[in-house]
Amino acid sequence: MGKAQKVVLAYSGGVDTSVCIPYLKKEYGVEEVIAFAADLGQGDELDAIKRKAISAGASDSIVGDLVKPFIEDFAFPAIRANALYQGKYPLSTALARPLIARKLVEIARELNADGVAHGCTGKGNDQVRFDVTIGALAPDLKLITPAREWGMSREETIAYGEKFGIVPPVSKKNPYSIDLNLLGRSVEAGPLEDPFEIPSEDVFDITSSILHAPDEPEMVDVLFENGNPVAINDQKLDPVSIIKKANSLAGKHGFGRLDIIEDRVVGIKSREIYETPGLLLLIRAHQELESLTLPADLLNTKFKLERQWADLVYQGFWFSPLKEALDGFINCSQKQVNGTVKIRLLKGNADVVGRKSKNNSLYISDMSTYGVEDKFNHKSAEGFIYVWGLPSRIWSWINKSKN
Numbered sequence: 001m002g003k004a005q006k007v008v009l010a011y012s013g014g015v016d017t018s019v020c021i022p023y024l025k026k027e028y029g030v031e032e033v034i035a036f037a038a039d040l041g042q043g044d045e046l047d048a049i050k051r052k053a054i055s056a057g058a059s060d061s062i063v064g065d066l067v068k069p070f071i072e073d074f075a076f077p078a079i080r081a082n083a084l085y086q087g088k089y090p091l092s093t094a095l096a097r098p099l100i101a102r103k104l105v106e107i108a109r110e111l112n113a114d115g116v117a118h119g120c121t122g123k124g125n126d127q128v129r130f131d132v133t134i135g136a137l138a139p140d141l142k143l144i145t146p147a148r149e150w151g152m153s154r155e156e157t158i159a160y161g162e163k164f165g166i167v168p169p170v171s172k173k174n175p176y177s178i179d180l181n182l183l184g185r186s187v188e189a190g191p192l193e194d195p196f197e198i199p200s201e202d203v204f205d206i207t208s209s210i211l212h213a214p215d216e217p218e219m220v221d222v223l224f225e226n227g228n229p230v231a232i233n234d235q236k237l238d239p240v241s242i243i244k245k246a247n248s249l250a251g252k253h254g255f256g257r258l259d260i261i262e263d264r265v266v267g268i269k270s271r272e273i274y275e276t277p278g279l280l281l282l283i284r285a286h287q288e289l290e291s292l293t294l295p296a297d298l299l300n301t302k303f304k305l306e307r308q309w310a311d312l313v314y315q316g317f318w319f320s321p322l323k324e325a326l327d328g329f330i331n332c333s334q335k336q337v338n339g340t341v342k343i344r345l346l347k348g349n350a351d352v353v354g355r356k357s358k359n360n361s362l363y364i365s366d367m368s369t370y371g372v373e374d375k376f377n378h379k380s381a382e383g384f385i386y387v388w389g390l391p392s393r394i395w396s397w398i399n400k401s402k403n
């Protein structure tokens with residue numbers, strides 16, 4: 001691949017991506033670096049980030065507000081899919097990557113750039129997600145990944161940046177590596193690298209410690225339409241506001257903390273702490289509403305495909321034929337997922353305590369009751385079980401007597 005002249009760089013304002021700017025120009029002979037920073041609701045000072053890119057030598061610095069598509073087009077499908085990687089992690093970081101990569105490609109097209117770049121290192125999942133997405137959307141664009149190639153230590157990176165006026169972070173650096181967006185926080189490294197080390201309270205930021213969470217329980221009603229959360233406690237809210245509201249309610253009660261060992265795409269096990277209060281709350285409520293409104297065979301099949309959906313998203317295949325086909329299945333399954341789930345928040349727990357669906361509940365009291373209203377025909381159970389258990393009895397007749 002020849003040299004790229006004009007490159008759009010995914011920019012976060014951190015040391016690595018800042019150093020990428022002079023590095024791309026000097027070591028890769030790139031003429032113009034355009035920095036792109038995504039607003040995903042992380043609450044960064046985006047104007048400051050914008051200026052920082054320019055002072056590091058970017059010819060232009062673009063900030064894109066991606067909060068709405070992030071929630072509507074990435075978080076909501078994940079809720080409909082009950083997506084939990086390895087049964088635990090709700091993909092709060094992973095979901096942002098295909099969106100950033102898609103925007104990077106869009107900007108490159110608009111500006112007639114011939115390349116894109118990111119500052120991910122070679123050990124994480126994010127490089128995989130960026131590279132795979134960019135390859136799927138724009139296989140012709142040159143992809144440059146300086147931080148994966150430069151082989152500099154943190155100190156060397158800072159020293160390199162200082163030559164170009166990039167000021168290292170002044171505050172005494174906290175030991176953690178943190179990724180933050182509206183769906184949650186991911187925290188790793190520092191003392192957390194010992195998987196037996198109890199995370200100290202300074203790891204957390206958007207959820208209360210259960211020691212300080214209210215002593216009184218709080219009930220939360222989540223209303224879903226076609227599998228999408230649309231109201232909390234009878235208040236209709238747009239998707240972004242729903243996530244914010246769910247975050248603050250669940251976070252206040254200390255719900256949504258995870259401490260897990262997960263398997264990265266590159267074969268490494270890592271220990272990560274997550275705070276994803278709203279997303280976990282909404283997934284839990286959604287799962288429960290599906291239990292009420294979907295038949296058993298559909299639930300079982302969906303359960304297996306959900307796992308695969310989460311794997312694909314974790315592993316970088318948001319834009320892939322299999323993911324698209326699974327979306328078709330999942331979306332088709334959601335028409336009847338309408339109703340309300342009541343959750344009790346208390347001291348780090350979010351327990352389902354009620355569910356209802358006016359038009360789609362498959363729970364028929366006349367069938368399930370043990371009272372006098374019982375409409376279930378007990379006699380037909382006998383014939384059913386005769387047939388149901390026939391293979392087991394035949395097996396025993398033929399084989400057990402010979403042992």
Ligand code: ARG
Nearest residue numbers: 093094125177179186187188
């Ligand atoms: N392990 C998570 C993922 O792959 C989060 C990665 C970023 N974490 C961080 N602490 N910087 O999606």
